Amino acid sequence: MKTNKTALLLMAAAIALIVLGAASGQQTAVLQKASQICMECIGLG
Amino acid sequence: MRKMFIILIAVFTIAFCACGTGRRNEEASDPAAAAIVQTTEEQEDNQNTATEQGAEEAAPADFSPEFTFVTTDRDGNTYSETVFSGYKLTVLNFWEPWCGPCVRELPDLQKLYENYSDKGLNIIGIYSTSGMEEDVTDILTSSGVTFPILHYADEFAAFETGYVPTTVLVDQSGHIVLEEPIIGSNSYKEWESVIGRYLA
Amino acid sequence: MDNRKRFSIQAVAALLQNANFKGFFSGKIYSGPLKQICVPGLNCYSCPGALGACPLGSLQNSLSALKFRFPYYVVGMLLFFGAFLGRAVCGFLCPFGWIQELIHRIPFFKRNRFRADRPLRNIKYIILALLVIILPLTVKLTPLFCKYLCPAGTSAGILLAVNNTLVSSRLGFLFTWKAVILGIILVASLIIWRPFCKYLCPLGAIYGLFNRFSLIRMHIDPERCISCGSCSAACRMNIDPVREINHAECIRCGDCVRACPCSALNLGMRQKRTQTEISPDHAPFDAR
Numbered sequence: 001m002k003t004n005k006t007a008l009l010l011m012a013a014a015i016a017l018i019v020l021g022a023a024s025g026q027q028t029a030v031l032q033k034a035s036q037i038c039m040e041c042i043g044l045g
Numbered sequence: 046m047r048k049m050f051i052i053l054i055a056v057f058t059i060a061f062c063a064c065g066t067g068r069r070n071e072e073a074s075d076p077a078a079a080a081i082v083q084t085t086e087e088q089e090d091n092q093n094t095a096t097e098q099g100a101e102e103a104a105p106a107d108f109s110p111e112f113t114f115v116t117t118d119r120d121g122n123t124y125s126e127t128v129f130s131g132y133k134l135t136v137l138n139f140w141e142p143w144c145g146p147c148v149r150e151l152p153d154l155q156k157l158y159e160n161y162s163d164k165g166l167n168i169i170g171i172y173s174t175s176g177m178e179e180d181v182t183d184i185l186t187s188s189g190v191t192f193p194i195l196h197y198a199d200e201f202a203a204f205e206t207g208y209v210p211t212t213v214l215v216d217q218s219g220h221i222v223l224e225e226p227i228i229g230s231n232s233y234k235e236w237e238s239v240i241g242r243y244l245a
Numbered sequence: 246m247d248n249r250k251r252f253s254i255q256a257v258a259a260l261l262q263n264a265n266f267k268g269f270f271s272g273k274i275y276s277g278p279l280k281q282i283c284v285p286g287l288n289c290y291s292c293p294g295a296l297g298a299c300p301l302g303s304l305q306n307s308l309s310a311l312k313f314r315f316p317y318y319v320v321g322m323l324l325f326f327g328a329f330l331g332r333a334v335c336g337f338l339c340p341f342g343w344i345q346e347l348i349h350r351i352p353f354f355k356r357n358r359f360r361a362d363r364p365l366r367n368i369k370y371i372i373l374a375l376l377v378i379i380l381p382l383t384v385k386l387t388p389l390f391c392k393y394l395c396p397a398g399t400s401a402g403i404l405l406a407v408n409n410t411l412v413s414s415r416l417g418f419l420f421t422w423k424a425v426i427l428g429i430i431l432v433a434s435l436i437i438w439r440p441f442c443k444y445l446c447p448l449g450a451i452y453g454l455f456n457r458f459s460l461i462r463m464h465i466d467p468e469r470c471i472s473c474g475s476c477s478a479a480c481r482m483n484i485d486p487v488r489e490i491n492h493a494e495c496i497r498c499g500d501c502v503r504a505c506p507c508s509a510l511n512l513g514m515r516q517k518r519t520q521t522e523i524s525p526d527h528a529p530f531d532a533r
Contacts, residue, residue: 004514007460010328014321021318025176026307027281029143030318032174033306034290034298035276036209037405038144039229042291042302042391042398044405044412045146045419143310145386180311206411207273229415 110219114200116171118193119181124169128193129219133165134243136236139197139204139211141172142180146230147210151188153233157240158192164244173197214243251337251499259340261296262286268293272408283322285330286339287448289391292401293408299397300326301377301448305388309381323451331459332452333497333512335442341397342442342496348434357438362483365444366494373447390447392419396427438481442496453493463490463497464516469509479504486510 021027039045110126117123129135138154140147151170158168169192172181185194204213206228214222222243231239262284265275274293284297300323307316326334335342349355376390391398402420406413433440442449456462463486470487477485479500484492486501490510502510511517 004460006458007328010455010458011325011460014325014328017317017321017324019321021316021321024314024317026314026316026318029174029176029307030283030298030303031276031278031281032141033143033303034280035207035274036141036144037207037274037291038141038146038209039402039412039415040146040392040419041144041388042289042402043393043395043419043423044402045229045415045417143306143386145309148386177310177312183311207276208412225411228411 107218111221112200112203112219114198116195116198118195119178124193124195126219128167128169129215130217132167133217134222134240135167135169135215136240137204137213137215138168138170139172139201139209139213140170141174141209142177142184143174144209148184148188150210150230150232151184151190153231153236155188155190155192156233157236161240161244166240166244168192170194171197171201214239216243247503248499254337255340255343255346258286258338259343262288262338262340263292263294263296265294265296268295269404269408272405274405283319284338285326285334287341287395287397287446288339289395289398289401291398291405293404295401299391301395302388302391302398305377305381305391308378309385309387311385313382327452327455327459329460330452331456331462331491331497332449332493332495333459333461334452335446335449336496336498339442339448341400342439344400345430345434345439345441348431349438351435353435356436357481358483362443368444369446369450372445373450377447393422394426394445396423396430396441399423399427439496443482443494449496450493453495456491456493456495460514461497461512463495463501464511464513465490466509466516466518469507470505471507471509473506475504475506476501476510 037044108127108130110129113126115123115125136154136157138150140151142148154168154170158166170190172194173196181194184190204211204226206226208228210228210230212227212231214227216222227239268275272293274291275296279296280290280298282297283300283303284295285300287301288295288297288299290298290302300319303319304316304323307314307319330337372390372394376394380389381387399420402412402423406416430441430445437443465486472487476487480486481498481500482494482496484495486495489495497512499512502512508517
């Protein structure tokens with residue numbers, strides 16, 4: 001079905017983006033910001 | 046299904062209630078808190094010896110740092126715990142370049158540094174985020190920061206509260222002054238009143 | 246699939262995404278390598294149990310960094326979940342969605358259909374555009390949705406504050422504001438089914454855009470459908486599956502599938518056609 005292909009294409013593009021981001025270390029940035037709490041950033045202020 | 050619903054509610058309620066018994070009883074097993082509590086006693090001993098010797102400057106014999114560290118600043122200069130001995134009070138400010146409140150208090154810390162460094166205040170900023178050096182440069186330039194900015198070292202893990210910014214005060218003998226680290230950012234006035242007690 | 250299965254999946258998903266149980270006792274969040282991964286639903290990284298990073302928080306943080314770098318990684322994760330599941334994430338995997346459903350089960354005055362319902366659904370797109378994308382890009386270093394609105398973050402923050410006097414002593418006006426918002430949403434959940442998901446959630450807004458072509462989506466067999474309206478009556482997101490199947494508001498809860506007397510609807514990769522695929526506990530003419 002045509003629409004099934006759209007989903008698969010998008011998922012493939014998504015994986016490409018994830019790999020591209022991981023190659024430039026963006027997942028480390030996610031980790032760094034998710035392991036220290038900036039209180040004001042989540043409304044604790 | 047109703048059974049599962051009740052069981053799940055019970056589990057979450059128990060987990061939630063268990064939270065209440067957490068932290069306050071944990072001080073014994075929390076090394077950072079234990080270290081801080083322990084030092085206030087040692088610090089009192091050292092202060093007595095200091096007044097006995099009538100020392101106004103840092104007497105090397107008194108320097109008994111609670112923790113040691115070796116790290117570098119952004120220009121590659123090495124710093125260690127000996128940096129504490131030159132100042133009555135050192136403000137160790139742990140910040141991150143993605144943390145809005147951390148960055149927003151840097152100009153206030155700079156002003157504090159400018160106003161009180163002749164009274165024995167030193168401020169040291171420490172950040173751990175990697176891969177954001179351009180951001181750090183921008184932040185330090187626009188905030189006009191002149192106090193030392195160091196890279197994070199594993200020895201600082203004792204102060205890991207999990208929150209940023211976290212600030213720890215260290216005196217001349219390398220002892221931690223406050224029982225608990227300060228978490229969250231503060232205004233210039235708030236910082237002034239905090240350090241005022243120790244710079245008199 | 247019957248309702249018990251979806252409930253179990255929601256429960257397990259909530260548990261797995263927050264499996265750092267010792268965090269609830271120590272008051273410290275998990276900081277290990279799993280936090281590099283974005284979970285699909287709204288689960289704040291600051292929850293003591295959270296094992297992963299919230300995709301919405303990660304997105305805002307990436308966009309509001311001083312030096313802009315396109316967030317390939319986070320966008321890729323959002324694109325993946327959206328293209329795969331669309332708003333089935335909401336219906337099956339989001340812990341905050343599940344919490345609203347649990348609250349709704351409490352007996353109370355219920356009013357799920359009212360005229361303002363449809364126009365109010367647009368608010369989440371404004372929140373997405375403004376608080377998640379545009380303002381973080383301009384205001385810098387501030388995840389605005391997380392800071393001023395997100396009730397999942399407020400819930401997580403409360404879990405941190407009950408444990409830790411260092412935190413609770415710093416709570417002020419901002420926290421009060423967010424606590425009021427959380428309170429309103431929780432009370433609204435008694436009356437309306439999943440009000441946050443309907444009117445406010447920017448993550449749901451994102452995933453909803455994928456509904457029409459996600460890999461897992463709703464299918465209707467026009468040959469079986471007798472236009473009885475049972476599906477529309479059963480839908481608690483107030484959609485008519487016959488006319489608006491895979492609408493951006495559909496969270497794929499499956500109520501319509503169960504309500505249909507002719508098994509004309511199904512959720513999956515492809516349309517269920519043969520008689521043998523119909524679930525056996527489904528009575529053919531279950532008039533309501």
